[in-house]
Amino acid sequence: MCSSQHGSPWIVLGDFNVSRSVGESIGGCSRILGAMEEFNDCLQYLELDDLRFSGFLHTWCNKRSNGCISKKLDRVLVNNDWLVKFENSEAIFLPPSISDHCPSVVKLGLQGLKKNRPFKIFNFLMDRADFLPLVDRCWREQVHGTMQYKLCSKLRNLKKVLKTLNNDKLKAGDRNSSYFFKAINGKRNRSKIHTIIGDDGSLIKGDILVKKEAIRHFQTILGYSRPVSHGIGTTLSNIIDKVISSGQADFMGRDVTNDEIQEVCFSLHQNKFPGPDCFNAHFFKITWDIVGEDVISAVFRFGLLLKELNATILALVSKVPNPSKMKDIRLISCCNTFYKIIAKIIANRIKPCLPDIISPSQSAVMVGRCIGDNILLVQELMRNYHKDASCPRLALKVDLMKAFDMVDWGFLPETLAAFHFPPKVIMWIKACLNTPKFSISINGELAGFFSGKRGLRQGDPMSPYLFVIAMEVLSKILAKPIEDSPSFKFHWRLSLRDCSPLVDKVSGRLASWLNRGLSYVGRLQLIVSVLTSLQVFWSSYLCLPKKVLNIIEQKFRSFLWRGIEGDSNGAKICWSDICLPKKEGGLCIKDISSWNKALMTRHIWILSYGTNNLWSSWIKAYHLKDSNLWEAKTPCTCSWNWRKLFHLRPVVRLLIQHYIGNGSSTSLWFDNWHPDGPLLSKWSPRVVYDSVLPIHATVSSIIHGDSWSWPADMSIDLFEIRSRMPSYNPNSNVNDRAR
Numbered sequence: 221m222c223s224s225q226h227g228s229p230w231i232v233l234g235d236f237n238v239s240r241s242v243g244e245s246i247g248g249c250s251r252i253l254g255a256m257e258e259f260n261d262c263l264q265y266l267e268l269d270d271l272r273f274s275g276f277l278h279t280w281c282n283k284r285s286n287g288c289i290s291k292k293l294d295r296v297l298v299n300n301d302w303l304v305k306f307e308n309s310e311a312i313f314l315p316p317s318i319s320d321h322c323p324s325v326v327k328l329g330l331q332g333l334k335k336n337r338p339f340k341i342f343n344f345l346m347d348r349a350d351f352l353p354l355v356d357r358c359w360r361e362q363v364h365g366t367m368q369y370k371l372c373s374k375l376r377n378l379k380k381v382l383k384t385l386n387n388d389k390l391k392a393g394d395r396n397s398s399y400f401f402k403a404i405n406g407k408r409n410r411s412k413i414h415t416i417i418g419d420d421g422s423l424i425k426g427d428i429l430v431k432k433e434a435i436r437h438f439q440t441i442l443g444y445s446r447p448v449s450h451g452i453g454t455t456l457s458n459i460i461d462k463v464i465s466s467g468q469a470d471f472m473g474r475d476v477t478n479d480e481i482q483e484v485c486f487s488l489h490q491n492k493f494p495g496p497d498c499f500n501a502h503f504f505k506i507t508w509d510i511v512g513e514d515v516i517s518a519v520f521r522f523g524l525l526l527k528e529l530n531a532t533i534l535a536l537v538s539k540v541p542n543p544s545k546m547k548d549i550r551l552i553s554c555c556n557t558f559y560k561i562i563a564k565i566i567a568n569r570i571k572p573c574l575p576d577i578i579s580p581s582q583s584a585v586m587v588g589r590c591i592g593d594n595i596l597l598v599q600e601l602m603r604n605y606h607k608d609a610s611c612p613r614l615a616l617k618v619d620l621m622k623a624f625d626m627v628d629w630g631f632l633p634e635t636l637a638a639f640h641f642p643p644k645v646i647m648w649i650k651a652c653l654n655t656p657k658f659s660i661s662i663n664g665e666l667a668g669f670f671s672g673k674r675g676l677r678q679g680d681p682m683s684p685y686l687f688v689i690a691m692e693v694l695s696k697i698l699a700k701p702i703e704d705s706p707s708f709k710f711h712w713r714l715s716l717r718d719c720s721p722l723v724d725k726v727s728g729r730l731a732s733w734l735n736r737g738l739s740y741v742g743r744l745q746l747i748v749s750v751l752t753s754l755q756v757f758w759s760s761y762l763c764l765p766k767k768v769l770n771i772i773e774q775k776f777r778s779f780l781w782r783g784i785e786g787d788s789n790g791a792k793i794c795w796s797d798i799c800l801p802k803k804e805g806g807l808c809i810k811d812i813s814s815w816n817k818a819l820m821t822r823h824i825w826i827l828s829y830g831t832n833n834l835w836s837s838w839i840k841a842y843h844l845k846d847s848n849l850w851e852a853k854t855p856c857t858c859s860w861n862w863r864k865l866f867h868l869r870p871v872v873r874l875l876i877q878h879y880i881g882n883g884s885s886t887s888l889w890f891d892n893w894h895p896d897g898p899l900l901s902k903w904s905p906r907v908v909y910d911s912v913l914p915i916h917a918t919v920s921s922i923i924h925g926d927s928w929s930w931p932a933d934m935s936i937d938l939f940e941i942r943s944r945m946p947s948y949n950p951n952s953n954v955n956d957r958a959r
Contacts, residue, residue, distance in 0.1 A: 883919030
């Protein structure tokens with residue numbers, strides 16, 4: 221009997237003797253996937269899920285000094301009715317003492333005091349006919365002070381009026397659907413933090429004590445500053461070898477215009493979580509005719525930033541399921557929209573100049589670069605590094621877990637000056653860095669209000685670019701040792717175990733949807749819009765093993781037809797027909813195997829016709845060695861992923877069409893420029909000998925002026941090629957095009 225059919229709260233707890241995923245075990249044999257799937261299928265059928273827990277993740281250990289194995293075998297499982305009735309309940313797994321299992325304690329949680337949740341303005345309120353007149357009336361009230369103070373005061377006064385409107389509208393709102401109500405209940409329970417382990421190992425319980433611990437922990441990280449060493453500017457000048465040009469400095473330091481401010485404001489994502497001012501970008505967009513003049517005036521007075529406008533809410537996001545310590549939580553900064561406008565103006569000026577001063581090895585947030593290229597490059601560099609026959613090697617893996625939160629504010633201006641950033645821009649950045657105040661959002665309430673002294677804010681538009689600049693200095697410092705010893709032991713072939721995080725992610729997302737009142741159409745929409753996107757990043761840079769693709773596809777099929785993961789029965793139509801476009805009778809679900817190949821072919825395009833990034837430059841120099849990609853043989857020393865890319869060449873070659881201009885960049889024999897396709901794909905290599913042209917010849921070798929000019933016909937094949945040339949004539953003043 222399913223828990224939903226029973227209609228009452230369920231709780232099932234104890235030792236189940238099996239884990240739910242590979243990540244819940246350390247050591248021992250990992251070949252128990254069948255038992256895991258069977259256990260997960262059972263829980264999904266019963267509509268049970270883990271209650272939020274704290275304490276020990278691995279609840280069982282064999283307690284051996286050699287061959288230690290630890291797993292999560294003990295669980296506390298509940299249904300949705302339990303979460304509705306006991307929304308504050310949680311499980312605590314205590315130290316095991318003399319037993320090899322951890323005891324579990326379930327706290328039901330009492331109904332606490334009404335929480336003082338921060339005000340939020342909802343977008344649907346702005347659709348009311350009386351909303352804009354209300355804003356206009358409040359905005360006309362006289363306020364005296366600086367332009368930034370006026371803006372801040374008017375927003376504060378408007379907030380008081382909108383609070384009443386917010387509450388009235390919510391009371392009259394529509395009832396949520398059963399599905400979203402259940403989903404929100406589960407997510408809200410999992411995100412609460414009632415118990416945490418302190419740095420000294422003590423157990424901290426209760427909302428008040430947990431809030432104090434969160435404030436203490438993050439104030440220690442963000443509110444501590446170490447003095448910057450004297451003379452660091454001279455040291456940086458010796459390290460940095462590339463600086464911005466005078467033209468780029470003028471571009472950064474140019475005057476801000478009204479149009480630029482409005483354009484930046486309207487480019488902000490309108491549904492991002494607002495800062496302490498509670499007004500998102502959507503509010504400023506629809507009320508721009510009313511508030512725009514004051515916003516522009518406040519930006520023009522920017523030099524010293526009012527602290528109220530730079531206040532920030534720190535949202536806590538778990539890095540691991542059920543975090544037990546504060547170090548398992550990362551911060552996302554929710555900044556005021558006015559601050560985001562200023563920060564994005566600065567970011568838009570910095571962004572175009574970075575590719576000229578940042579090393580090619582840094583790919584994150586850089587225009588024209590992709591972080592996935594570094595994944596491909598590492599696979600090639602690590603090939604055969606595990607063999608004893610190689611010379612001794614060393615690679616350094618730097619842990620940047622807290623680096624973003626610990627960048628020193630005194631270090632950044634010195635670094636920017638060393639890169640020759642204009643003083644005005646450095647002054648702007650210092651004003652943004654030196655004035656923030658932080659409050660922590662925990663369990664739906666705000667706690668604390670403290671000043672920051674270091675760190676960059678995730679959520680600040682210019683923080684990624686400042687972090688890349690700081691990392692460039694670290695990269696320069698580490699450059700020499702990296703060049704001397706660039707290796708670490710590496711497994712070259714992607715396996716099912718390597719892809720377990722992807723499979724677990726798909727299974728976890730399915731587990732949150734199963735048996736929650738979803739219709740067939742709802743399940744179809746979730747597969748098309750959500751599940752398929754989960755594997756896009758993996759599929760873009762790795763040729764996934766067939767076994768992994770089959771497992772994921774099987775999960776899609778069973779979820780679509782039965783709403784139960786792992787049940788392959790009940791299919792109505794062949795899956796290949798389901799994956800067809802709607803105009804051909806399908807449901808437009810992407811075939812993940814074909815999608816994986818399609819995404820990987822992008823790298824073949826980059827190697828042949830794209831820009832030279834770090835990975836493609838290395839491949840051309842080390843593997844291709846100036847030979848043509850289409851004629852090169854698969855190197856015996858290449859990585860497994862590169863070998864898979866080579867197998868995709870025949871598919872890609874027929875899809876790329878070349879249009880001849882001067883013919884200088886198109887291969888005569890290998891590229892698809894002739895109406896019959898690549899010449900050597902239809903005719904034998906003998907035709908190369910008959911033409912008296914080299915194998916590396918380009919199409920320009922058969923162009924004279926603006927017309928085709930083949931050598932004399934030496935064979936029937938050459939005559940046939942010549943008689944079926946493109947209908948258009950070449951143009952010596954135009955470059956070739958490929959698409």
